[in-house]
Amino acid sequence: MTNLTETGFGYTDGDVDTNIHNNGPTLNDLAAQRYSRRATLQRGGAAIVAATMGGSVLAACDSKVTDTGAGPTVNAGADAATTSGRVVTLTGTATGGNGLTTAWSQISGPTVTLNSAASNTANFIAPSVSAATPLVFQFAAADAAGKPTTARTTITVSPAVLGFTAVAKNKNDVVTVPAGYTVQIGARLGDPIVGGAAAYKNDGTDTGYANRIGDHGDALFWFGLGTSGARDDTSSTRGLIVQNHENINQQYLHPNGPTSTGGVRPEAEAIKEIECHGVSVVEYSQAANGSWSFSATSTLNRRVTPNTPMVFNGPVKGSDLLKTPYSPTGVAGRGTINNCANGYTPWATLLTCEENWAGYFRRSGDNAARTAKEVTSLSRYGVTSSSGSYGWSTVTAADTANTTFRRWDARATAADALTDYRNEPNQFGWVVEIDPYNPSAAPRKRTALGRMGHEGCWPGAFVAGRKPAWYMGDDARREYLYKFVSSTAWAAADANATDRLAIGDKYLDAGTLYVAKFNADGTGTWLPLVFGQNGIDASSTVYPFANQADVLVNTRLAADVAGATPMDRPEWTAVNPVTGEVYLTLTNNNAANRPLNGTDAANPRHYNDPYGAAQTAQYGNPNGHIIRLKEANTEATSFTWDIYAFGAGADLNATNINLSGLTADNDFSSPDGLWFGRASNASGLVKPLMWIQTDDGAYTDVTNCMMLAAQPGTVGDGGARTITNTGSGGATATQATRIGAAPGANLKRFLVGPVECEITGVDTTPDGRTMFVGIQHPGENGAPATPSSHWPDSQATGTAGATIRPRSAIVIITKNDGGLVGL
Structure with missing residues (x-):
């Protein structure tokens, strides 16, 4: 999430690879021409061979040399050990004879892909295992007369562990990663993604952002492409990255910052700002040398902006609450905005989530023209601004029939909803499904999943015959955690359907939306948000609901009535692919929203974390936690x-604040992005890696925002705890809670970003060997002539020209030895 404050017409959130080719035949077949398999396998032995694990060389510690006298002498190396996801290099030597041919083959253990097997040196990625597992490999050599000799070595693979040295906290204007890793820069704000678009000048004069990468890149997802350009879920060298563009650094989009005349924004400026929002779909590929690039001309490239035509699906489709002059029948809409976190489906579509959309609308002073229900709804969602973010509603379009700007004025000024845009806010706050493989398909807003400040929509396990679910945070303080359970049980064949949005209709347009209630004893309940249940009906004194469409448009109010547990800014959700456990980042809260006596077991802390040299008080839960x-x-x-x-500086009180025992290697604040490694590689198997990203204002006196890697345990691996909270003035109060086992060495800082950025958005290729990470709004507090960051231009040297403007961008991270990122 982005939380910006601008002057004038500013922004407000509202109230509230593996090389898979075996490069030649092994010599097993050659050996079998002369010897039986049994006789061949008896000719074992090795000496003086190094096996390289994750960059460390293991010297031979015993000698197992076999010399039959009938052929060459071979050495296959010492037995060695490694862990899942590491690169293992096998080096054999062969002497004696003429015209020697050599090759490696695997004898036993989980099957791996041996690269360069028809040579003295081969390598492979250690496979995922749940316990120490031996893999036996054979090195064979034959002379010109066809006389073979073999020797073996055993590599014992243990379960995956975090395989890097923690990155130190810092305030450098670069992306810092561990030793042994390389950072490449991917698509940046303004980069053309449509043929014919002009090169980006980055001086505020650029236009045509509907054909360029947008600003504030956020959540992203990799969709594989095969050699033909069609969907291939296994591809790790060619694919589409679909990325959200949540917001803008307004000051850098114009030569001298934004302007207005008489309170009216210029049309050209507003067009740029609007088009910088939304979603991008861009094709990426990896060259043979390992370098990555994106195509500026791929026919699959696409921008989805706040002006892109969309359709509504689900229970709210056609409701009076969605009717506008643009869509008198309430079935269509324009665009998506403030897209933050995301989700996906197994039928290969993206779910993008509209988060802080409310502040974009101008709406105040019209209560007398509204019904009491409308006023309650608008207030609950924070649609209360007198100007709207960036003042788009003030633009007078040259084309008087153009309602691109008028739509952002949600005041009730005419006779009804078909003659003004009073209902336009109801068109936002939804989960939007996009087919990345079909640029002509109109995105669909899935109303069955409710309307809120959607922060992610992550799926649980898909099990044939069982109804699938998606988990969603509502990113504002004291909002809730939700779950949508489809009414249709999963059929595995649907994952391969070609009409992907039709499959979305099947699973996402009907089901039950629930909200979470957390009990003090470590249990909880999912409360259904269904008209006629839990007091959600016309008799409610909070808000009289008319029907299920009303419930879904006013999801927050329905959750209020049902008795959900208010949370400390619920943001991204992630689901452990092995255990199915659901993780939720709770970014932070403050004393104004959750005072000392307002804590509960699920949101238990209230304390002070003084900021900066002035030691400015920060009371509440400024560092957040992960439930x-x-x-x-x-x-x-x-x-x-x-x-x-629990987020906390390592120096904070260990008894009541730093409850997770964080150290200089893993202390963090304000967790936001959250993601588990893909189950297609070792980082998402057995004990998956969880990646934590921060969007912080409370700890930026010490360090820039960061990303950490973790291997979490399971719910219940800790126990009950009672802590003493502190308020301003010295008041104290106790609070019981449930705390997991201290993460210890299973949590490490992997990355620190550039100045004034947020780290947000992460995915890898299916093989786990390339990671993509979003760097959002570097230098967000700078001015056009004096930018406070110069990233990504600063990445190469740490410095850049004093007037170079920063740009949000994707970084591409690989391990130098070709292993899995993080392991």
């Missing part, structure tokens, strides 16, 4: 929970 839930399955209506980790 997790365990369910029987996706259809469950109950769960157990505990808190995985």
Whole structure:
């Protein structure tokens, strides 16, 4: 999430690879021409061979040399050990004879791909294992007369561990990663993604952002492409990255910052700002030398902006609440905005989430023209601005029939909703499904998933015959955690359907939306938000609901009535691909929203973390925490929970604040982005890696925002705890809670970003060997003539020209030895 404050017409959130080719035949077949398999395997032996694990060379520690006298002498190396995801290099030597041919082959253990097997040196990625597992390899050599000799070595692979040295906290204007890793820069703000678009000048004069990368890149997802350009979920060298563009650094989009005349914004400036929002779809590929690039001319490239035509699906489609002059029938809409976190489907579509959309609308002073229900709804969602973010509604379009700007004025000024845009806010706050492989397909807003400040929509496990679920945070302080359970049980064949949005209709247009209630004893309940249940009906004194469409448009109010637990800014959700446990980042809260006596077991801390040299007080929960839930399955209506980790500086009180025992290697603040490694590689198997990204204002006196890698345990691996909270003036209060086991060495800082950035958005290729990370709004507090960051231009040397403007961009991270990122 972005939280910016601008002057004038500013922004407000509202109130509130593996090389898979075996490069030649092994010599097993050659050996079999002369010897039986049994006789061949008896000719074992090795000496003086190094096996390289994750960059470390293991010297031979015993000698196993076989010399049959009938052929060459071969050495296959010492037995060695490694862990899942590491690169292992096998080096054999052969002497004696003429015209020697050599090759490596695997004898036993989980099958791996041996690269360069028809040579003295071969390598492979250690496979995922749940316990120490031996893999036996054979090195063979034959002379010109066809006389073979073989020797073996055993590599014992243990489960994956974090395989890097923690990055130190810093305030440098670069992306810092561990030793042994390389950073490349991907698509940046303004880069053309449509043929014919002019090169980006980055001086505020650029236009045509509907054909360029947008600003504030946020959540992203990799969709593989095969050699033909069609969908290939296994591809790790060619694919589409779909990325959200949440917001803008307004000052850098114009030569001297934004302007207005008489309170009216210029049309050309507003067009740029609007088009910088939304979503991009861009094709990426990896060259043989390992370098990555994106195509500026791919026919699959696409921008989805706030002006892109969309359709509504689900229970709210056609409702009076969606009707506008643009869509008198309430079935269509224009665009998506403030897209923050995301989700996906197994039928290969993206779910993008509209988060802080409310502040974009101008709406105040019209209460008398509204019904009481409308005023309640608008107030609850924070649609209360007198100007709207960036003042787009003030633009007078040259084309008087153009309602691109008029739509942002949500005041009730005419006779009804078909003659003004009073209902336009109801068109936002949804989960939007996009087919990345079909640029002509109109995105669909899935209303069954409710309307809120959507921060992610991450799926649980897909099990044939069981109804799938998606988990969603509502990113504002004291908002809620939600789950949508489809009414249709999963059929695995649907994952391969070609009409992907039609499959979305099947699973996402009907189901039950739930909200979470956390109990003090570590249990919880999913409360259904269904008209006629839990007091959600016309008799409610909070808001009289008319029907299920009304419930879904006013999801927050329905959750209020049902009795959900208010949370400390619930943001991204992520689901452990092995255990199915659901993780939720709770970014922070403050004393104004959750005072000393307002804590509860799921949101237990209230303390002070003084900021900067002036030691400015920050009372509340300024550093946030990460909570997790365990369910029987996706259809469950109950769960157990505990808190995985509490954000805190390592120097804060260990008894009541730094409850997770964080150290200089892993202390963090304001967790936001959250993601588990893909189950297609070792980082998402057995004990998956969880990646934590921060969007912080409370700890930036010490360090820029960061990303950490973790291997979390399970719900219940810790226990109950009672802490003493502190308020301003010295008041104290106790609070019982549930705390997971201290992360210890299973949590490490992997990356630190440039100045004034947020780290947000992460995914890898299916093989786990390339990672993509979003760097959002570097230098957000600078001015056009005096930028406070110069990233990504600064990445190469750490410095750049004093007037070079910063740009949000994707970084591409690879491990120098070709292993899996993080392991």
